[in-house]
Amino acid sequence: MGSDKQDTAGTTRIVEVLLPLPLPEPFDYAEPEGMALAIGDIVAVPLGPRTARGVVSGFRPARGGNRPLKPVTGRTGDPPLPLRTLEFALWAARYAVDSPGAAIAIALRGLSAQPLQPERQLIRTGKAPDRVTAARERVLAAASELISRSKLARDAGVSDGVIKGLLDQGALQIVEQARRSGLIPPDLDRPATPLSSSQAAAATALAVKATTGGFSATLLDGVTGSGKTEVYLEAAAAALTVSQRTQVLVLLPEIALTQAVIDRFAARFGAPPAEWHSGVPGHRRRRTWESVASGEARIVVGARSALFLPFTDLRLIVVDEEHDGSYKQEDGFIYQARDLAVARAKIEACAVVLVSATPSLETLWNAQTGRYGWLRLTERHGVAVMPDISLIDLRASPPEAGQWLSPTLILAMAETLARGEQSLLFLNRRGYAPLVLCKACGERLKAPDSDSWLVEHRYTGRLICHLTGYSMIKPDRCPYCAAKDSLISIGPGVERVEEEARARFPEARIAVFSSDTVRDAAAARAMIDAMAAGEFDIMVATQAAAKGHNFPALTLVGVVDADLGLRGGDLRAAERTYQLLTQVSGRAGRRERPGRALLQTWTPDHPVMQAIAAGDRDGFVAVELEERRAVGLPPFGRLAAVILSGPDAVALEGFAQVVAASAPNGEGVSVYGPADAPLSLVRGLRRKRFLVQADRSVDIQAFLSAWRSRVRPPSRIRMTIDVDPYSFL
Numbered sequence: 001m002g003s004d005k006q007d008t009a010g011t012t013r014i015v016e017v018l019l020p021l022p023l024p025e026p027f028d029y030a031e032p033e034g035m036a037l038a039i040g041d042i043v044a045v046p047l048g049p050r051t052a053r054g055v056v057s058g059f060r061p062a063r064g065g066n067r068p069l070k071p072v073t074g075r076t077g078d079p080p081l082p083l084r085t086l087e088f089a090l091w092a093a094r095y096a097v098d099s100p101g102a103a104i105a106i107a108l109r110g111l112s113a114q115p116l117q118p119e120r121q122l123i124r125t126g127k128a129p130d131r132v133t134a135a136r137e138r139v140l141a142a143a144s145e146l147i148s149r150s151k152l153a154r155d156a157g158v159s160d161g162v163i164k165g166l167l168d169q170g171a172l173q174i175v176e177q178a179r180r181s182g183l184i185p186p187d188l189d190r191p192a193t194p195l196s197s198s199q200a201a202a203a204t205a206l207a208v209k210a211t212t213g214g215f216s217a218t219l220l221d222g223v224t225g226s227g228k229t230e231v232y233l234e235a236a237a238a239a240l241t242v243s244q245r246t247q248v249l250v251l252l253p254e255i256a257l258t259q260a261v262i263d264r265f266a267a268r269f270g271a272p273p274a275e276w277h278s279g280v281p282g283h284r285r286r287r288t289w290e291s292v293a294s295g296e297a298r299i300v301v302g303a304r305s306a307l308f309l310p311f312t313d314l315r316l317i318v319v320d321e322e323h324d325g326s327y328k329q330e331d332g333f334i335y336q337a338r339d340l341a342v343a344r345a346k347i348e349a350c351a352v353v354l355v356s357a358t359p360s361l362e363t364l365w366n367a368q369t370g371r372y373g374w375l376r377l378t379e380r381h382g383v384a385v386m387p388d389i390s391l392i393d394l395r396a397s398p399p400e401a402g403q404w405l406s407p408t409l410i411l412a413m414a415e416t417l418a419r420g421e422q423s424l425l426f427l428n429r430r431g432y433a434p435l436v437l438c439k440a441c442g443e444r445l446k447a448p449d450s451d452s453w454l455v456e457h458r459y460t461g462r463l464i465c466h467l468t469g470y471s472m473i474k475p476d477r478c479p480y481c482a483a484k485d486s487l488i489s490i491g492p493g494v495e496r497v498e499e500e501a502r503a504r505f506p507e508a509r510i511a512v513f514s515s516d517t518v519r520d521a522a523a524a525r526a527m528i529d530a531m532a533a534g535e536f537d538i539m540v541a542t543q544a545a546a547k548g549h550n551f552p553a554l555t556l557v558g559v560v561d562a563d564l565g566l567r568g569g570d571l572r573a574a575e576r577t578y579q580l581l582t583q584v585s586g587r588a589g590r591r592e593r594p595g596r597a598l599l600q601t602w603t604p605d606h607p608v609m610q611a612i613a614a615g616d617r618d619g620f621v622a623v624e625l626e627e628r629r630a631v632g633l634p635p636f637g638r639l640a641a642v643i644l645s646g647p648d649a650v651a652l653e654g655f656a657q658v659v660a661a662s663a664p665n666g667e668g669v670s671v672y673g674p675a676d677a678p679l680s681l682v683r684g685l686r687r688k689r690f691l692v693q694a695d696r697s698v699d700i701q702a703f704l705s706a707w708r709s710r711v712r713p714p715s716r717i718r719m720t721i722d723v724d725p726y727s728f729l
């Protein structure tokens, strides 16, 4: 390849290469003679002045007269992207109304770290050296197994010169050894946990689906502590016995939850599974990527982007805590991983199981209408019973002025403490106080570049914007009127509840669990282990600790503000509140000792509070589904948001009018907006929103891409499409 352009007359094929960039289509390159590329191959191609990595997505015959194309530089040496992974990424891009390159970028993310160099090791050749010395004998004895040069010198206690001499004489030889993944294959002969009859029935049903192959989707719907994890472990075991290459993917909504599940897989199969999330360092992610592509990684436990890994023989996808809103990726490539998991299972022709104690309404609807299988576990395992949930009517039992814990809750905490048991106080608010205002002028302190209140954090003495991370030292004068010592903290966050609990129970050991006190997976694990070991009496926690964990001595859950989630008032507010409060309450009494949950509410008559207190999920779901049906909201209709953002209010308004005028006419589709977004200013960018509502029968993706193709955002304005939005801010 002398020149950088190649006349396509000299090649037989044009190669279409998808680059991990927001481009609407693949780029064309010439295939150099003899390269014999295949779809899925990962190649290096020239892109402007640099070289980029891309995926071969198709070929066209080169006809004479085509403009000259640059040739593909070559394969990168990475394993190819399996065809079904490529198909999935393209499907996901269409679903999200985003560019194929944006999805490919996620699929190739594991390759961003450099591949590890092969290890060079020394072995004996059997040839005797010309002269035997004591040092040489020691080297040859130590080189009986594969060993690196430096370790050999150390083990034999010789200088490198001795080794060089033996190499020169051919008594030792260097071999290159590919680095191994370090993964130990699962031991499928280890005994399974004996399951109860209802657990066994569920596990068998899933095992049959995973082993017979073909697409199936199943809801595993079991109360907290019913053994859902045990059930899917056995389904995984069955999927892995199909052949030595079959694979299982377990998705979890949060990194903090991965460790517990990894430990349970390690205990069941004698070896830890591969782990995949943003907290895993780049070189380990590359190794995992490669071992998933080679089929060596049999079990992957990870966060949502693990869905884009290059599985070659996937048999089972588990989506644990499937209702969790964290499955919705909100920036960059916007997708709902639970929904994409079902799509991936269809493409792979494998089984997917959606697991939850509080399934999403969408999934329940699919189960009720028979689209998904439905397995139910209605009791906790063993002697553990469901916690007793009751409401504390704050109107009747209000906290003292400036306090947040009602006398009823304080009494329950005192009893729990006296019995040597643990309490969890739940409040889904980080920091000390969600709002700081000036009592002199009444101004609320806001971030300078965003339309959001600053949250007071006392541990750090800062005021922080939770939206953008902007922060400042808490001033001693009001920034608006300059009054001194006039700033007052309004409302509680976890730090303030901790302060109150400390004042009430000075002898108790208290910990705060929030993303501020627990910054990474290791810290989360340490905190969870300490709680499980009984090192704290009271844990004050945001939702970071609400999910999944088993704390044997935890018998009281106090929800400080059960009404909090209902105030946002978006489509899923009631559903989310129901799920979260049920999950939090489910932390209590997971072992021998019965637990109770006390929910502080100002609205005890609200249907959500009534349903939770009565344990009436089915009733709640029926009412909620009926309300959504009446107004055509998901799962009965489709929604999408179109969000415009830009620094200049006038330009943004002008463009919003152009976008509004360009909306295609579609039967069964209504477009609302443009309206100022509730968060109308973020990081100096103004935001406007459209809401698209469509009948279920409408191809909303086709509508949205037609719409987008009609408008061209000016340079500093961004247009984002969010299919099935979860956030309406």
Ligand code: ADP
Binding pocket: 193, 194, 195, 196, 199, 222, 223, 224, 225, 226, 227, 228, 229, 230, 231, 381, 550
């Ligand atoms: P879930 O996933 O439904 O919350 P888990 O699978 O975590 O439930 O089970 C709750 C607890 O009960 C765990 O400590 C688990 O080890 C235990 N458990 C569940 N089923 C069994 C079983 N069949 N034998 C022994 N322990 C079990």
